[in-house]
Amino acid sequence: MNVKLRLTIMNFLQFFIWGSWLISLGGYMMGELHFDGGQTGKIFATMGVASVFMPGLLGIVADRWINAERLLGICHLTGAGLLLYASTLTSYHSMYWVMLLNMMVYMPTLALTNAVSYNALEKYRLDIIKDFPPIRVWGTVGFICAMWAVDLSGISRSSLQLYVGAAAAFLLGIYSFTLPACKPSKNQKKTILSAFGLDALSLFKQKKMAIFFIFSMLLGAALQITNTFGGSFLDSFKSIPEYADSFGVLHPNILLSISQMSETLFILAIPFFLKRFGIKQVMLMSMFAWVLRFGLFGLGNPGSGLVLLILSMIVYGMAFDFFNISGSLFVEKETTPSIRASAQGLFMIMTNGLGAIIGGNASGWVVDHFTHKGITDWPAAWFVFAGYALTIGILFAIVFKYKHETEEYSEK
Structure with missing residues (x-):
């Protein structure tokens, strides 16, 4: 399969996962689960908590020990299980901690997806500046498609939206292991501070x-x-x-x-x-x-x-x-x-x-x-x-x- 098509599929699924719940989960929590605004806001703030330290930590892991595409797969398979579990929860505290864990494995994948894309394009001697944007835009398309799928199927205010996200995360998790190898750099000198x-x-x-x-x-x-x-x-x-x-x-x-x-x-x-x-x-x-x-x-x-x-x-x-x-x-x-x-x-x-x-x-x-x-x-x-x-x-x-x-x- 053409490498640009393979990367397009990866980017599509990467943002399809997010689009399946990011816009509609707040309505589900405040409606079906009766969370108040403060609780809903705190759950969405888990994205910020995870973004402070997890991309840096997993960036070091990918730089030194594990292929980036394999780490990407592990993160998404873990995220699939967490989203599936979140769909069964009705209490604020349980939902908060499970969504925090989900964000801890999802937010780093935004950087890992870029790393895998850049590595593959370079490996196949393609122009990153020219060829990456048309690939990345399919991530936005995936986000939109997920929103429409959840809306038109009538599940935007139910826990089933998390099933959709979990299914997409599982598919991408498996698919990630088939992507071109993005090996750790043997000469990587990246420090904890720089990460x-x-x-x-x-x-x-x-x-x-x-x-x-x-x-x-x-x-x-x-x-x-x-x-x-x-x-x-x-x-x-x-x-x-x-x-x-x-x-x-x-x-x-x-x-x-x-x-x-x-x-x-x-x-x-x-x-x-x-x-x-x-x-x-x-x-x-x-x-x-x-x-x-x-x-x-x-x-x-x-x-x-x-x-x-x-x-x-x-x-x-x-x-x-x-x-x-x-x-x-x-x-x-x-x-x-x-x-x-x-x-x-x-x-x-x-x-x-x-x-x-x-x-x-x-x-x-x-x-x-x-x-x-x-x-x-x-x-x-x-x-x-x-x-x-x-x-x-x-x-x-x-x-x-x-x-x-x-x-x-x-x-x-």
């Missing part, structure tokens, strides 16, 4: 980089809020006769999947925007796009306000990718080769680690604050989140000093 991005802490001595990383953490807190509570928000309209039979209420995952479709378009636009406007302006675009993302949720509804919800899905691509990908490119450009990998690890820890932990817990508290007798004032909660993003954007515009040169992000 966790800690030898890049010296970057905090630079005011520009310290400000960038701090704001990365603060904005990282916003990344999973709509994934955590978007489904529950749409479910809340079921009790209103005017909206009960609307498309957004009957098929919330399909409506929310527009966000992922938007991502594919904005990813392609990043080189143009970086070259034309520079990192500061692109980051500001992301921050104010988050204001729109949350604000339009607060103003919209599945009926006459459906167009506002659709607009919110469209701006998500700019909000998410202009921050994540552009931020990673900025770190790449501003660091020396000796600490480049560690700096990327530090960026991940600040955003998907510490930021996600803060966001998961704080957003749950906000939702609970606006919930009375089981009814949530969702517009008020969304406007609080929008106000947070607006504050971050204004402060970033004031304190982050960076002069953009047009040639910085030109194609080499």
Whole structure:
């Protein structure tokens, strides 16, 4: 089988697993299991907890002792069992610990999948810069397909969504062992400090980089809020006769999947925007796009306000990718080769680690604050989140000093 097709299948399944539950699990937990916002937020914050240390730990294992594709397979087979077990749980504490364990084996696979892809493309003498993006985009397609499959099968608010994720994880776990070997490097000198991005802490001595990383953490807190509570928000309209039979209420995952479709378009636009406007302006675009993302949720509804919800899905691509990908490119450009990998690890820890932990817990508290007798004032909660993003954007515009040169992000 063609190596690019094999890697495409791997990326498709990698994100199909995540898409099967990430967007809809919050609605299931707050609806069927009757978890409150704080509990739901804490469970989603397990992604942040796992992202702080597990990618670094398993990165060392893959670098020194076990083939990356085999470690990828072990992680997914373990994750399949954990998702299957999670589908049987109804108590908050049990669900929290099982999902934490699941995140501990899933989050490292995001990096392992990239490592396996880069190694295979290099082994077969293909152009990584040219050939990897078309392969990676199928990961987003897999995420969308999983959302649609769960939605159209009517299981988006049941434990069966975890069965779908478990089945996909099992398939990828087995499939991973057939991928081109990605052997440990015999000359690998990667240290514990570099694996966790800690030898890049010296970057905090630079005011520009310290400000960038701090704001990365603060904005990282916003990344999973709509994934955590978007489904529950749409479910809340079921009790209103005017909206009960609307498309957004009957098929919330399909409506929310527009966000992922938007991502594919904005990813392609990043080189143009970086070259034309520079990192500061692109980051500001992301921050104010988050204001729109949350604000339009607060103003919209599945009926006459459906167009506002659709607009919110469209701006998500700019909000998410202009921050994540552009931020990673900025770190790449501003660091020396000796600490480049560690700096990327530090960026991940600040955003998907510490930021996600803060966001998961704080957003749950906000939702609970606006919930009375089981009814949530969702517009008020969304406007609080929008106000947070607006504050971050204004402060970033004031304190982050960076002069953009047009040639910085030109194609080499």
